[in-house]
Every structure is written in structure tokens, then in C-alpha cells.
Amino acid sequence: MTEAPKPFAITLDPGSSKANHTGSWRSERPVYVDRLPPCNAQCPAGENIQGWLYHAEGGDYAAAWQVLMQDNPLPAVMGRVCYHSCEGACNRGTLDEAVSIHAVERFLGDYALDHGLRPQVAAPPSGRRVLVVGAGPSGLSAAYHLTRLGHAVTIREAGPMAGGMMRLGIPRYRLPRDVLDAEIARILGMGVTLELNTRVADIEAAFAEGFDAIFTAVGAHLAKRTEIPAHAAARILDAAGFLAQVETGEAPQLGRRVIVYGGGNTAMDVARTVKRLGAEDAMVVYRRSRAQMPAHAFEADEAEDEGVMMHWLRTITAVDGAAVTVERMVIDASGRPQPTGEFEVLEADTLILALGQDADTGFLARVPGVEVASDGVVGVDARMMTGRPGLFAGGDMVPAERTVTVAVGHGKKAARHIDAWLRGGALAAPEKHAPATFERLNTWYYDDVPRSLQAELALVRRQTGFDEVVQGLTEATALYEARRCLSCGNCFECDNCFGVCPDNAVIKLGPGNRFRIDYDYCKGCGLCAAECPCGAIEMVPEIA
Amino acid sequence: MTETQKVRFYQTGTHTVGNRLMEPASRTVQASPERSNAITSGHRACQGCGEALGARYALDAAMRATGGRMVAVNATGCLEVFTTPYPETSWQVAWLHSLFGNAPAVATGVVAALRVTGQHDVRVVAQGGDGGTTDIGFGCLSGLFERNDDVLYICYDNEAYMNTGVQRSSATPAFARTATTPATGPHPGNVAGTGKNLPRIAMAHEIPYVGTASVADLHDLEAKVTRAMAIGGARYIHIHVPCPLGWGAAAHDTIRLARLAVESGLFPLIEAEHGEVTAVKPIRRRVPVEDYLRPQKRFAHLFRPGHEDRATLAAIQATADANIRRYGLCPEGQE
Numbered sequence: 001m002t003e004a005p006k007p008f009a010i011t012l013d014p015g016s017s018k019a020n021h022t023g024s025w026r027s028e029r030p031v032y033v034d035r036l037p038p039c040n041a042q043c044p045a046g047e048n049i050q051g052w053l054y055h056a057e058g059g060d061y062a063a064a065w066q067v068l069m070q071d072n073p074l075p076a077v078m079g080r081v082c083y084h085s086c087e088g089a090c091n092r093g094t095l096d097e098a099v100s101i102h103a104v105e106r107f108l109g110d111y112a113l114d115h116g117l118r119p120q121v122a123a124p125p126s127g128r129r130v131l132v133v134g135a136g137p138s139g140l141s142a143a144y145h146l147t148r149l150g151h152a153v154t155i156r157e158a159g160p161m162a163g164g165m166m167r168l169g170i171p172r173y174r175l176p177r178d179v180l181d182a183e184i185a186r187i188l189g190m191g192v193t194l195e196l197n198t199r200v201a202d203i204e205a206a207f208a209e210g211f212d213a214i215f216t217a218v219g220a221h222l223a224k225r226t227e228i229p230a231h232a233a234a235r236i237l238d239a240a241g242f243l244a245q246v247e248t249g250e251a252p253q254l255g256r257r258v259i260v261y262g263g264g265n266t267a268m269d270v271a272r273t274v275k276r277l278g279a280e281d282a283m284v285v286y287r288r289s290r291a292q293m294p295a296h297a298f299e300a301d302e303a304e305d306e307g308v309m310m311h312w313l314r315t316i317t318a319v320d321g322a323a324v325t326v327e328r329m330v331i332d333a334s335g336r337p338q339p340t341g342e343f344e345v346l347e348a349d350t351l352i353l354a355l356g357q358d359a360d361t362g363f364l365a366r367v368p369g370v371e372v373a374s375d376g377v378v379g380v381d382a383r384m385m386t387g388r389p390g391l392f393a394g395g396d397m398v399p400a401e402r403t404v405t406v407a408v409g410h411g412k413k414a415a416r417h418i419d420a421w422l423r424g425g426a427l428a429a430p431e432k433h434a435p436a437t438f439e440r441l442n443t444w445y446y447d448d449v450p451r452s453l454q455a456e457l458a459l460v461r462r463q464t465g466f467d468e469v470v471q472g473l474t475e476a477t478a479l480y481e482a483r484r485c486l487s488c489g490n491c492f493e494c495d496n497c498f499g500v501c502p503d504n505a506v507i508k509l510g511p512g513n514r515f516r517i518d519y520d521y522c523k524g525c526g527l528c529a530a531e532c533p534c535g536a537i538e539m540v541p542e543i544a
Numbered sequence: 545m546t547e548t549q550k551v552r553f554y555q556t557g558t559h560t561v562g563n564r565l566m567e568p569a570s571r572t573v574q575a576s577p578e579r580s581n582a583i584t585s586g587h588r589a590c591q592g593c594g595e596a597l598g599a600r601y602a603l604d605a606a607m608r609a610t611g612g613r614m615v616a617v618n619a620t621g622c623l624e625v626f627t628t629p630y631p632e633t634s635w636q637v638a639w640l641h642s643l644f645g646n647a648p649a650v651a652t653g654v655v656a657a658l659r660v661t662g663q664h665d666v667r668v669v670a671q672g673g674d675g676g677t678t679d680i681g682f683g684c685l686s687g688l689f690e691r692n693d694d695v696l697y698i699c700y701d702n703e704a705y706m707n708t709g710v711q712r713s714s715a716t717p718a719f720a721r722t723a724t725t726p727a728t729g730p731h732p733g734n735v736a737g738t739g740k741n742l743p744r745i746a747m748a749h750e751i752p753y754v755g756t757a758s759v760a761d762l763h764d765l766e767a768k769v770t771r772a773m774a775i776g777g778a779r780y781i782h783i784h785v786p787c788p789l790g791w792g793a794a795a796h797d798t799i800r801l802a803r804l805a806v807e808s809g810l811f812p813l814i815e816a817e818h819g820e821v822t823a824v825k826p827i828r829r830r831v832p833v834e835d836y837l838r839p840q841k842r843f844a845h846l847f848r849p850g851h852e853d854r855a856t857l858a859a860i861q862a863t864a865d866a867n868i869r870r871y872g873l874c875p876e877g878q879e
Contacts, residue, residue: 012631017586019632025591057565444803444829445559483565495562499574499762500799502596504585508577511564521585525592525788526796533560539796 018521022503026524028539030497030517035436035489035535038089039101044401045078045141045409047071049086049101050490056104056482064482065112068105069119072408073144074137074183076113077166079106080175080470082405083296091438091488096448099484100473107478113182121190123150128422131156131211133200136164137404138217138395140184141411142418143192146215149419153192154211158199160248162188164219165396166404168244169266171273172466203367203391213418215384217395217411220359220402222376226261234319239270239354246273255349257281259324261316262354263293268300270354271308276466282308283346287315287329287337302469311346313337324348359397367391383417383427384410392418436489440535445496446486491515491536497528558763572762573604580607580636582616587634589626592795594785594802595700598759599623599671602698602783603637605766609773610667615640615654619647619672619681622707623700645680647672648688651695667773668694674701674715678740689749689778696772696779699742702787710790714740717810718863719856720842722790727845736859743814746780750819753779756812759786760803764813764825771815784811792841804836809864812871824871833861 039049055064090098135157143153223238263286274282314326329337359376369387371379394410420427505522529537562575582603589596627634651670677699705711712722718736721727725734757765772779786801805811813825837843846853
């Protein structure tokens, strides 16, 4: 075979520039990383929020819900009652407004209930039995996670209904009971045994029954009191007892005017409940100002919208029949309220104290090794285990913020450590990724989109009944909201790196498989890292 | 009471190259693994080269628009040198290089040759840098426009002769330091008040289509190339391609600088047909020209610590403001 004649002055065959491996020019190499988004880092229940939003963005709500259920068995409840600190941490809040994570969570929770979705359980039976004491959020969460891990779980609940503070502390206008009942029923449907009206008084006896481990989460139901000189028969109730009575249909007579004493979320819940029960005047008296109140601003806003009157900077000094004497307070330089010596008299038929609760943990005092503080709080180690091997505790009865979300998180954490303990090992905490900070984002690529507002029930209906106040998102708005997620710190396959590489050195691996750098040709210019919207590429020196 | 808002926005709007949630039709050509890769790997362009990027963007879009039936003619310049050092080439399209100044004339010849050989479906794109376009090939290009030959001419504007060592061209911006316009003396940097604005010169020829584009806005760039390939006759697209070497900028800042040039108003994105402006791309987040100038060493003499050249910066800002007024780049209420 003879070679074709070459043109004039040409002696070499043409070749491709691919023979030239420009990767040798590089002093830094781009590396794909995964970072911990602030929402996930913030979540007390340890939810992989960005992970489930990813599926919701694509419209696969069932897959999104399954990811959610890996950490939290109560999404429909959580989407309603969680104070969503994730949204305070959301990087999108710096750009325009935080993603309405709780609203999407609620949508997914409701979607699962409407469609009868069931969580996936994979683990084979372990042959181990675990007793859970208390059917509140922490106990239910622990029971759910332990069941998923293959253990046989029995819950013993002292009261007549499961749900704990979700039922006795949170009014139904914030958490409709059909939603709560359905999510509890789904957990029980996985094979959890629930024994109601069964108070556990003797832990060692329970161990002797054959339980391999016990998780106690009995909550904090003992109302704190304060010394108020009462000259004549005054009607004074406590918040927790009152809310529980309302729930069980035994609401006491309150009269026309009611004062709620305290500035926390419970005080707001009580005042709003009082209004719904028909009181003309529902007043909140709190010794500090609005800025210092422990209640969330939106709770106070909603209470005020419904006609609750706020008396900030007042302490109650005496009660004499219907006359409640209050003293004006001022906030001093160190932020503490100080008395002024100026007094006012308010009229009230009933005074409800919302001053917090203590844990009723007397039954643990006799258990050797268990530390019980003066306020009833029980000491636990990093595994949520008390000083009694095999006895774990969580929820409101251990030192922590007292919210449903924290309780659910305790339940999960305890379940994982109980599982490890039962299997004779220790749970190795997975290494956390470095945080995905706002500064790492290239926000040019994100559109400025305001968040969709949940419609609120007309005021008139809120003041007269216990219908749910905040409405859910429609599918269209939930999808819209999910798609506002910036995917901070984790590749969402926007193709920017693939597009902006001047050297064709980024290889696209197809849907779900992300990308790979071709280091034969990557010159290390760093454009892919600079133009990655979510900060999922880092430049690493070739020679450290 | 009930929300009826439509789902209008994808996770990142339409600014990213692609997105798994976007309809395939609204993704860019660059998002596709099937793109032509007109310039493939192994070329010798500097790290972060804007021109390598701009040329691939433009020609991949033209290749898709023509179904691959296309010839590219190249003027001398960086683009030719870094892609095709004998005997290698990075081009994966039919490609032809002759001289520095004659690319428009060669393109005209290719059009004629295709016509006489009956290949009526094959289109011709000519391309060059700002030196080959605004200086050396200017006469040939004006002739191509005037004859309305069926050629899309693309100028990749990196604002100086970079390949030969950063000498000024007639597209070098006022006050920029180059090898031939040093930042010394009473008037440091390039002269002000003159230079050639080739998109406007092209518009003055009243050719069917003129567009300006930037490597910072891929969707816009591809739309303009696609539009141009749908039209017959002489067409001109001017693409702003930052040069890390010549501008004294970080390699990873190429796209950011291109974006700042657009957002400051110094490089307006417009379209014109038969001499009339038909569309402008509004500025999304307006920035002062300083944001664009400060990261570039070629303007470092304007930012000497303690001796910032406020008068010159004001003059450059005035240029940007004039662009914004001329083309209406900041619609009411957006400034």
C-alpha cells in the first residue's frame, strides 16, 4: 500500500492535540466535595433536609418522604409543630428568603398519609426486646427506629392515649388530632406493642421481665409554681394541666377574663386556647419585654392577631379574688427585669400559670447509678445512657431544649446507641463534612424568588374554633418551594463545571452520577470551582 | 385564600449551563455530552482562557444549528496558534487558516467554492481575535459586510494582541496598560476617546444581523449564534473573552470578569438587524465599573494605594453610564 502524496512542504501527518497532556501544567487540581448544608447541621432531629428536598424538587414525593423517614417518623406532625430552626440557618435567607422547609415537610407528611405510604424496613429480627417508657415524641421515635433496626419494642404509657405533649401540650389548632393519630398508628403498624394506662414504677422489675434495654422518655409534666400571696379564694390553674384537660374534654370554667402568666410558647398556646373557649379577655402577663420573651415571635404575633392582650414588663405580686395586682418592671443594663414600685390592678376570673414544667422522675431515684437533679432532670452520657447500664433516657426529662424536634432526635440517637449496645459494640459517629457556608456559593446562578406563603385561616374562624390555623402548600407551591433549595455544598448536576471548562476536561457521567475531572487535560485554572453555584468543587494544591 | 401560583422557576432559573430539572430543549448546547467540542482537549491556550471557551461555545452552537454542515475560517491570532501548532490540531470541525488579515476574504472564497461545487447546504463561519478583526482584517471584513456575503463572522475580543505579548489593538479599552501603552507619564495606559467599536461599525453597514455576546452568558451567546445561523447574508457577532494573561487577572476569574463587564455596562449585550437595535439584555445586578477594573493588573495604576485615580475612574464610569443610557440596559425602577 502506497502512502498518499503529501502536499507541498508537508512532511508530517496531521494529529490531534489530544497527544498533548496539558494536565502537566497544573499546580492545583479541582476536587468534587460534599459539604454539610446548614439546614442539616441545624436540625435537632438530624434530618437530611437537603437530601429529601432533592427528591421533592424532581417531583418524586414518595422518595423524598422515604429519605425523610430515615430520620423522623413524624413528618406531618413535624411540618406543623417544629420551630424550624433550619430555616434560620438556611443560606437562601441571605440571598432573599429562607426555603420554607417546614411547609414542604408538612406537604410530604400529608402526601404520605393521603397515599398510605409505608416506611421501608430492611433489618432482620434481632431477637432482642426493648421497653420504651412513655409514648411521647421521644418514645415513639425510639420505638420506630428500634423497630427499623430489627428489635421488638413495647411502649408503656401511663396515660390513656399516646402522643405525650404533642397531644396534651400542643393545641389542636396547631396540630389536628387526625394527623397525630395517623402518624402514631403508622408506627404501631410496624409491629410496636403499645400498653396504655400502664405506669412503669420499677425499672429493675422491668429488666427482670426480660427486656434487654429500656428507654425512658416520660417528659416533664409537673407544673412549676411561684409564690403569689392570695388573700381571697382565687382561681389559679397551671398551663400543662389546663391544656391536658382541654384535650380530654374536661375544660374547666374560666370566666370572662383570664390572665396567663408567662412568656413562653406554652403561655401563648394557653392564651389562644382560652380565647377559643370563649373568654372575652385573654391576657398574657410577662415580667420582661417582648424582645426577651422565650416564645417565638410568630406565636406571639398569631396570638395578638387573635385578640390576646399582652402586658409586658409586669410581675404578679398579689391575687385577691378577681383583683390581680401587678408591678411594673424595667429592664436594667444587664438585661434583667427590675421592680419599679409602681403597681396596677388587673381584673381576672382565672389565673393560669405558664411558668414551665419539671420532670416527674421519682421512679428513677431508686435505680442505682442514675443521677436525678433537683428539678427531676436525669443525667445521660453521650450515648443517652444513664448510669444504669442498659437504661437510656431522652426527651424533656434530660438536659436539653424541650421541643418535639429535640425529643424525636433523642429517640433516634438513643435507638442507634441502644442498637450498638445490644450488639456489643459502640456506635461510631460518622465523620461530618465541613460546613457549606454562604461565602462558598456563587449566587449569580440562582434566581431571586420570594418564598410562597402558607395561607392562613380567616381570623374569625381562628377565634371561635380549633380548626388548624396554618394551611398546607398545594403540590404546585410545594414543588416551587422545594426548588428554591440552593443545594449548598452538594452537586445538583447543573452542568456548570462541564460547560465552563476551557479544556473539555470535565466528563459528564449522566443523571445521578455527577461528573469526573480528566486530569490528563485539566490545567487547573479553577473556573469550574469559581462558577460552581453550590460550592461543591475545591481547588487542592498538587504539591502540598 | 388558596395559592394558585404557577411553578415558574427551576432551582437555579435559567442561568446555569444545564440542570436536571430543566426541559432538555431549554438546556444549553454545552450541557450536552453530544456537543461537537469544536476545540478539543490538549490545546495550548493559557489556564482559564476566555477565547478557547468562547470559540467552543460559539462553534458548538453553530454546529448544532447547521447539523454539522459547516466550515470555519480562522484569522491568525491566539486562537489559531494555540489550537493548531503543526502538525497537531484541536479542531473537530472543517477548519481553514490562511493569513492574519484575510479571513473575511477567504470566507467569501469558501462560500463561492461551495456554491460552484453544488454544496449549497454547507454554511461558513469566519473568526478571529480583535487584532485580526478590528485592525488587520478590517478592510476585508468591511468588504464582506458591504457585499453581504453569506458568512457569519465572529470576533473574540480579548482587547489586545495577546499571542505576541500583549500589544494594544484598536479594541483595547481606554487607560488599559499593555506592552505598548505603559502605565507611565502624564497619561498612563491606552489613549482615551478613540478606538473602534466594531459592533456599531458593523451596524453602520446595515447588514442583516449584529450581536454582542459574553462568555459570562452562555444561554444568550448560544441564542445569538443560533439566530445568526438562521439568517442568510453577512452577519457579525462580537464576543467578549477575558484574557487572564493580558489583563493580569486570575485564571479562575475569566467568567466573573466577563460578567462584571456586562453588569457594569462596559460591555452591553445587544442585537441589531439591518442597522437597528432590536433587543438588549438588561443588566441584572448593576455594579460600579471599579468592581470590574480592580481585579485586573492592566488597570492597577488607577488603584495605587493612596493615589486612586478618581478622575479616570469617573471617566470610565461615564462610559458605562453612556452605554446604559444608549441601549436602555437598566429598565425603569431597576437602577
